[in-house]
């Protein structure tokens with residue numbers, strides 16, 4: 269027997285009474301069938317309602333051939349009358365997201381002829397897949413048009429047209445439909461076959477905000493948030509911007525410009541730092557002139573600095589140079605360089621002795637890092653000098 273669907277007569281109905289017709293044992297609970305229900309079952313991309321039946325939590329709601337199954341942890345006695353309570357906040361949230369989908373897809377369909385071929389409502393945001401490419405500027409223009417439709421507070425009307433009316437009607441549909449078709453109309457914006465629950469007027473959607481646009485199989489996936497979700501999203505973004513604004517002493521609407529200036533200053537400071545480092549490396553290289561094999565420790569260099577210092581000293585020392593920079597607790601970066609010869613055997617011995625890793629494309633230049641302290645590094649160096657020597 270088909271369940272009477274109270275949610276289609278009154279989308280705001282939250283409390284109702286109904287008779288228990290049947291209670292079936294299911295895999296992880298009980299499926300209760302009522303003579304009528306205000307619980308919307310999962311369908312049309314919209315998640316099901318939640319709430320309670322006689323204080324028992326409704327865990328899931330599914331429709332099977334017109335019969336609506338309410339999943340409960342415990343059974344209800346057939347023949348009894350029960351009170352149902354729908355979680356209205358959850359219902360309203362999903363209705364806002366769903367109506368926003370019709371508005372956004374409707375304006376895109378009318379302007380560009382694209383169809384919505386995939387729809388997924390998540391906990392935080394909703395995704396629609398369009399079967400064609402639209403660039404971001406076109407989509408954000410459609411977002412503006414969609415919001416105009418929200419603020420016009422247009423009615424969202426559901427109807428079940430007869431076959432001849434339906435045959436004359438131009439409406440969006442994801443699949444070929446048989447039997448009675450429910451049509452949801454937003455005048456001037458969208459006509460669509462849909463079984464979902466909507467807000468009564470577009471104004472209740474509040475706001476539609478596109479969050480991201482990604483290319484997907486010859487089309488685009490548009491992620492958006494509507495209503496309360498859009499408010500929470502923008503609230504979070506504003507809090508972030510306020511923090512950036514305070515840290516950079518920039519007006520809230522000029523933070524991007526302030527960040528750009530900051531990055532320019534950073535780049536200039538980096539350039540100056542590299543130039544000063546290079547001068548020091550040249551001085552160090554002169555000090556090591558003709559010293560032969562050389563071990564150097566230099567403070568606070570990054571990997572590139574270690575490389576440049578090794579490059580500079582190898583030109584003057586007349587042997588192999590090994591440069592380290594770092595600290596006991598974080599480990600050391602190293603660079604090993606010479607003007608000629610093959611440093612790979614030495615690099616391998618170094619990595620083995622000092623718990624290191626690294627290598628290089630050239631036989632005369634190797635780079636890496638070690639997990640060892642300075643004493644161990646110096647001991648390794650001495651063993652190389654006194655033992656087999658540096659090859």
Ligand SMILES: [Zn+2]
Pocket residue numbers: 312366370460461462463464
């Ligand atoms: Zn729909």
